[in-house]
Amino acid sequence: MPEGSPPLDLGLCLTCGQVFRWWRDGESWAGVDGDRFYRVARDGTGLQVHGTGTEDEFKSLFGLDETTARSIERISRLDAAMGERVGRLAGLRLMRPGCPVETAFCFMTTSNNHLARIHQMVRVLASYGDRIPGAPVGAKRFPALERIAALSEEELRSKGFGYRARTIPLAARRMIESGGKEWLESLAKAPYEEANRELTGLPGVGNKLADCIALFALGHGSAVPVDTHVWRAMTRDVFPDWRGKSLTDQRYRAIGDFLRERFGELAGMAHQYIFVETMLMSRSQRIRERRPEPAEPL
DNA sequence: TACGGACCTTTC
DNA sequence: AAAGGTCCGT
Numbered sequence: 001m002p003e004g005s006p007p008l009d010l011g012l013c014l015t016c017g018q019v020f021r022w023w024r025d026g027e028s029w030a031g032v033d034g035d036r037f038y039r040v041a042r043d044g045t046g047l048q049v050h051g052t053g054t055e056d057e058f059k060s061l062f063g064l065d066e067t068t069a070r071s072i073e074r075i076s077r078l079d080a081a082m083g084e085r086v087g088r089l090a091g092l093r094l095m096r097p098g099c100p101v102e103t104a105f106c107f108m109t110t111s112n113n114h115l116a117r118i119h120q121m122v123r124v125l126a127s128y129g130d131r132i133p134g135a136p137v138g139a140k141r142f143p144a145l146e147r148i149a150a151l152s153e154e155e156l157r158s159k160g161f162g163y164r165a166r167t168i169p170l171a172a173r174r175m176i177e178s179g180g181k182e183w184l185e186s187l188a189k190a191p192y193e194e195a196n197r198e199l200t201g202l203p204g205v206g207n208k209l210a211d212c213i214a215l216f217a218l219g220h221g222s223a224v225p226v227d228t229h230v231w232r233a234m235t236r237d238v239f240p241d242w243r244g245k246s247l248t249d250q251r252y253r254a255i256g257d258f259l260r261e262r263f264g265e266l267a268g269m270a271h272q273y274i275f276v277e278t279m280l281m282s283r284s285q286r287i288r289e290r291r292p293e294p295a296e297p298l
Numbered sequence: 299t300a301c302g303g304a305c306c307t308t309t310c
Numbered sequence: 311a312a313a314g315g316t317c318c319g320t
Contacts, residue, residue: 111315117308118314162306167316206316227314247315248300279314283310302320309313 019095020106020122021142030139032126033061034099037135052134063093075263075270082263085273092276094269095216100184101175102142103217107209108168109161117160124159125168145181148172167204174202188218195220207252211268221265224256229278230271234258 022031028041038051038058049058059065076083086092097103109121128147129140149172156165175184178198187195195218199210207226214223226234226247234255235242242251259267 107314112305112307112313113315114308114313117306157306160307163304163316164306204316208315212314225314228312229314246301250299275314300320302318304318305316307313309311 020109020118021097021102021126023119030136032132032135032139032141033057033097034102035132035141036098037132037139052132057098060096061098063096068093071266071269075266075273078266079262079270082270082273085277089273089276092273094272096219097216099142100188100213100217101145101181104184104213105142105148105168105172107212107216108171108204109164110212111164111204111206111209121159121161121164124156124161145172145176149176164204170203171205184217187214188220192220192222196223207249211256215268221268222256222260223268224259224271225268225275226252226255227275229282230255230275232282233274233278 019031021033022029024030025039028039030037030039032038033053036051036053036057038049038053041048049055051058053061072086076086105125106118106122109118109125113121125148126140126142128151129143131137132139132141149169151169151172153165153169156168159165161168175181179186187198190198192214195214196210199205199213200207202210205213209225211223211225214220215225224230231247235245238258239251239254245251256267259270263270
């Protein structure tokens with residue numbers, strides 16, 4: 001999408017997932033996906049997109065294609081409650097970033113963490129990457145596995161990574177031993193169960209991160225990341241006996257199975273509507289209890 | 299197999 | 311206390 005090409009009319013678009021590499025830049029949003037850079041600005045009722053990627057690549061990143069539209073329609077027909085959620089959250093899309101290494105390490109910063117610090121850590125990691133030709137100087141592509149593996153725990157600790165300073169370079173070294181980025185990418189073609197087993201074998205990667213990586217980086221639609229929001233929703237609506245109990249491996253599995261039974265390969269997409277709805281509810285509750293905060297896209 | 303607690307840091 | 315958890319010990 002070179003400068004001066006006709007604007008894409010995207011309508012209202014709410015996304016979730018791998019947004020760690022996007023930032024506010026004046027009136028527009030800027031972001032990186034693999035070696036692509038994009039800038040998105042409001043244009044009347046729609047959005048105008050410029051960048052180093054093609055229109056198809058941008059649409060793929062944000063699920064703005066016919067296949068996605070049909071999948072969304074399918075999950076809303078499969079289940080009445082899901083149909084209502086999809087109606088309330090029209091425009092929500094599962095992101096499909098193009099670089100699994102980038103996505104995997106972005107998610108490794110998220111454990112027991114909050115968005116502001118996640119964003120900061122992702123900026124630090126990206127600072128070790130090369131700049132992207134044709135993009136602003138600050139827009140770096142994510143560093144290669146070898147560069148992450150070469151980082152010392154001490155350095156990352158000094159930059160505020162906490163205990164993740166140990167596991168992040170360690171996971172990169174482990175991936176290199178297994179066959180590097182080709183190994184990670186090959187897990188996209190493996191069965192979900194196998195991908196999940198391999199990913200949870202990485203240091204710092206448990207059930208939840210493995211499912212995030214499987215779903216967002218590798219396209220495993222059966223992956224259902226169960227985080228605190230999804231746990232809250234499921235113990236409220238589906239497994240009330242579990243309220244007040246802890247999230248064990250078995251319960252984690254049962255929640256995923258519940259959605260996989262109903263939505264199959266679209267379980268991960270269905271899960272996202274539950275996640276976002278619950279997250280927005282708890283957020284608006286906080287706002288009611290305290291003071292309004294500036295409107296932030298997801 | 300289930301549960302508790304430690305782990306880094308910041309905060310609506 | 312909780313935040314888009316993981317790991318280890320009992």
